[in-house]
Amino acid sequence: MSKTVSMALVRDQKTIGPLVKLLTLEAPEIAKNARPGQFVHLRVNDGPAPLLRRPLSLAGADAGQGTLTLIYRIVGQGTALLARLKTGDRVDCMGPLGAGFDLDCERPLLVGGGMGLAPLLYLAGALCPRPVAVLMGGRSQEELFWQGLFAEACRHIHITTDDGSLGRRGVTLDLLPELLAGGEFDRVAACGPRLMLEGAGRLAARHKIACQVSLEDYMACGVGACLSCTCAGADGRRRKVCADGPVFWAGEVFAL
Amino acid sequence: MMLNVDLAGIPMKTPVMTASGTFGFGPEYADFVDLNRLGAIVVKGTTLKPRPGNDGRRIAETPAGMLNAIGLENPGVDEFLAHTLPKLQGIDTPVIVNISGNTVEEYGELAARLDVSGVAGIEINISCPNVKEGGIAFGTSCASAAAVVKAVKGNTAKPVITKLSPNVTDIAEMARAVEAAGTDAISLINTLLGMAIDIHSWRPVLGNVVGGLSGPAVKPVAVRMVWQVARAVRCPVIGMGGIMTARDAVEFLLAGASAVAVGTANFVNPRAGVEVAEGIRDYLAEKGLTHVRQLIGRVNDFTGR
Ligand SMILES: Cc1cc2nc3c(=O)[nH]c(=O)nc-3n(C[C@H](O)[C@H](O)[C@H](O)COP(=O)(O)OP(=O)(O)OC[C@H]3O[C@@H](n4cnc5c(N)ncnc54)[C@H](O)[C@@H]3O)c2cc1C
Numbered sequence A: 001m002s003k004t005v006s007m008a009l010v011r012d013q014k015t016i017g018p019l020v021k022l023l024t025l026e027a028p029e030i031a032k033n034a035r036p037g038q039f040v041h042l043r044v045n046d047g048p049a050p051l052l053r054r055p056l057s058l059a060g061a062d063a064g065q066g067t068l069t070l071i072y073r074i075v076g077q078g079t080a081l082l083a084r085l086k087t088g089d090r091v092d093c094m095g096p097l098g099a100g101f102d103l104d105c106e107r108p109l110l111v112g113g114g115m116g117l118a119p120l121l122y123l124a125g126a127l128c129p130r131p132v133a134v135l136m137g138g139r140s141q142e143e144l145f146w147q148g149l150f151a152e153a154c155r156h157i158h159i160t161t162d163d164g165s166l167g168r169r170g171v172t173l174d175l176l177p178e179l180l181a182g183g184e185f186d187r188v189a190a191c192g193p194r195l196m197l198e199g200a201g202r203l204a205a206r207h208k209i210a211c212q213v214s215l216e217d218y219m220a221c222g223v224g225a226c227l228s229c230t231c232a233g234a235d236g237r238r239r240k241v242c243a244d245g246p247v248f249w250a251g252e253v254f255a256l
Numbered sequence B: 001m002m003l004n005v006d007l008a009g010i011p012m013k014t015p016v017m018t019a020s021g022t023f024g025f026g027p028e029y030a031d032f033v034d035l036n037r038l039g040a041i042v043v044k045g046t047t048l049k050p051r052p053g054n055d056g057r058r059i060a061e062t063p064a065g066m067l068n069a070i071g072l073e074n075p076g077v078d079e080f081l082a083h084t085l086p087k088l089q090g091i092d093t094p095v096i097v098n099i100s101g102n103t104v105e106e107y108g109e110l111a112a113r114l115d116v117s118g119v120a121g122i123e124i125n126i127s128c129p130n131v132k133e134g135g136i137a138f139g140t141s142c143a144s145a146a147a148v149v150k151a152v153k154g155n156t157a158k159p160v161i162t163k164l165s166p167n168v169t170d171i172a173e174m175a176r177a178v179e180a181a182g183t184d185a186i187s188l189i190n191t192l193l194g195m196a197i198d199i200h201s202w203r204p205v206l207g208n209v210v211g212g213l214s215g216p217a218v219k220p221v222a223v224r225m226v227w228q229v230a231r232a233v234r235c236p237v238i239g240m241g242g243i244m245t246a247r248d249a250v251e252f253l254l255a256g257a258s259a260v261a262v263g264t265a266n267f268v269n270p271r272a273g274v275e276v277a278e279g280i281r282d283y284l285a286e287k288g289l290t291h292v293r294q295l296i297g298r299v300n301d302f303t304g305r
C-alpha cells in the first residue's frame, strides 16, 4: 500500500517566521513513499470540531530517517491547533497524497510565493546537486526566512518583496521575464497564488520551457472521492486537484 | 455471522454501507480500507449526461459538520458503464448506483441502462439540494416522488432504494408515498439545506450560495427522521446522517434502520465503514446479543406510535 493513515510522532516543532511553524514528524511509511509535490492530510484534534482534515504540502521527507517536514502558517482554528503539538505527541497523518513534480530536468527554476515555497523546498532538495535556482516572493523582509532554508540546495536565489525591503521591489512575475530571457532554464516549477501560477505558465510557454504548477483548493477527502476541489482542464476534461494534482503541467489547467 | 443482513434482496456482510458522494466509486479509498469488508458501496450520483458540477467554492466547514454544493459532478452513465463498473468487478461487495435525473423519464432511462450485472441495486436520489432542476424538486412532493419511483421500478429488476430529503415538513408522508409506489427500501437522510456567509466579504461562502449540511451536526435530526419513517413503513430503512462511530450507528439501528451508511466520516477516517461495523459487533457481544437484527427498531419509546 502506497498511501496510509498513521499516528505520526511529533519529533519537533519550532517557529521559523511570523506565525510560521516548521513541524517534523516521524512517519516512516509515508516518508518512504513520498515525492516532492505531494501532501499529507492531518487531523487537528480527536473530536468533531473542527471536523475535516487539513492538507499540508510536504516541505521535505527523509526515507532513511522516516521523517516528514511540514511548514505552515497559522491562519485559523485548524492550524492554531496544530501549532500546539509538542515533541512526543501523536498526530493522525494521512498520505502521501496527490501527484508530485516531474524530476526529469537539468536546469530548473523554482518559483514560489508565500507558503507556496513549502513544496518547492522539498523539490529543491530532490533536484540537488543539479543547478537549482529559486525565485521567491513575499510581502516583506521578515517573510523571507525561506532564503536560509533554500540556501543549501539552491545555487541562485532571487528575491522580490512587495515593499522592497529585500531583493527587488515587486512580485515574482515582475522579475520572472528577465530570468527566463537568459535562456538558462529547461523547467519552471511554481507554487503560490493562482494568478502567479497562470502568469508563470504563460511566460514559460512563451520561452518554450516546460512548466509545472501546484494548485490549491478547498478539499475534504484528499483522495478524489468528494469532488470538492475539481477544476476544468484546458481540454475541458475535469481534474481533481487532490488526486490528479496538486501538481499539473501548466498547459493542462491553464489556457496558455 | 452476527452482522450479515439481507437488504431488500441485497445480501450484505455488514449493515454498514458507504453513502453516495462520500466514497467516490470505491477504489479511491482502496489504499486505506479493504473494500471487501464493507456492507455495500453506494457510488457517486450518476446522471445520463456528464455534469461538470457547480462553480466556485464547493465546501465549507461548519461546527461539527460541513456544507457541500458539489452539484452532482459525474462522468455520466456511459462512462460509468464502460470504464468504472468493470473496475469494481473484483470487489466482493455489492455496488449500488445512486441516480439523479432532470425528468421522470430520465430516471426511468437511467434505471434501464443500469439494469446490468455488477450493479446490485439502484438508489434514487430525489433529494439533492445542489442542482437547479430535478433533484430535490422530486423529493419534496409526494406525487412526483411516487412518479419517479414507478418509472425506476418499471425499468429495472434490481432492488430499488429511494433516498429521501430531510427538507420536508412531513417525512413519514413522503415515506408512505414512495413505499406505495413500489420502492423496495428507503434511505435517509440526504443533506439538510444550509448556508454560510463570509462576514469579511459579505458574500455567501459557497459558489452555489446554499449547500447541503452533513456530519455529526445533523445526527439528531437524522435519528428522529429514521425513527418516524421506520414507524410509517414496512420496507427496510437505511439510516444515515452524521455517523462517525459504532455508537452513532447503534442509535440508528435502535430507531428502526436495518442498515446504516457512513458519509462525511469517510473524509475524516477512511476506515470508518469497517470500524463502525467492527464496533457494532463489539457492542453486540458486550450486550450478550448474537445478531444485529436484535437491535433494529428496539428503542423503548413508550409512545405507542
Ligand atoms: C494541497 C494543499 C497543500 C497545502 N500546503 C500548505 C502548506 O504547505 N503550508 C501552509 O501553510 N498551508 C498549506 N495549505 C493551506 C492549508 O491547508 C490551510 O491554510 C489550512 O487548511 C487552514 O486551516 P485553518 O483551520 O487553520 O484555517 P481556516 O479557518 O479553515 O481558514 C483560514 C483562512 O484560510 C483560507 N483557507 C483555508 N483552507 C484553504 C485552502 N485549502 N485553500 C485556500 N484557502 C484556504 C480560508 O478561506 C480562510 O481565509 C495547503 C492546501 C492545500 C489544498
Ligand SMILES: Cc1cc2nc3c(=O)[nH]c(=O)nc-3n(C[C@H](O)[C@H](O)[C@H](O)COP(=O)(O)O)c2cc1C
Pocket: A226, B019, B020, B021, B022, B044, B045, B046, B068, B070, B072, B098, B125, B128, B163, B189, B190, B191, B213, B214, B215, B216, B218, B240, B241, B242, B243, B261, B262, B263, B264, B265
Ligand atoms: C460531498 C458530498 C457529496 C454528496 N453527494 C451525494 C450524491 O451524489 N447523491 C446522494 O444521494 N447523496 C449525496 N450526498 C449525501 C450523503 O450521501 C449523505 O446522505 C449525507 O451526507 C448525510 O450523511 P453523513 O452526515 O454521514 O455525511 C453527498 C454528501 C456529501 C458530503
